[in-house]
Amino acid sequence: MDVAEELAKKKSDYVSLAVGLHNVYGSAQRMYVKRGYIPDGSGVWYNGKILEPYSSCVNDDDLILYFSKCLI
Numbered sequence: 001m002d003v004a005e006e007l008a009k010k011k012s013d014y015v016s017l018a019v020g021l022h023n024v025y026g027s028a029q030r031m032y033v034k035r036g037y038i039p040d041g042s043g044v045w046y047n048g049k050i051l052e053p054y055s056s057c058v059n060d061d062d063l064i065l066y067f068s069k070c071l072i
Contacts (some may be wrong), residue, residue, distance in 0.1 A: 009071045016040060016068040022059045037067035
């Protein structure tokens, strides 16, 4: 992660990533938060689109939340 963030810093002041929401991604979710990533505010995404309120979906690998971090 340190190397990836240093490479990203050469191009931008911010980096973003997406992480799945089911329990298999629990370790990644915790690691990103500990490294200073916060949800970007766009809400939950499913199949590449923002999931509209009161929509239904399957809790699979396509259900994600985007996080961002300021690198400066």
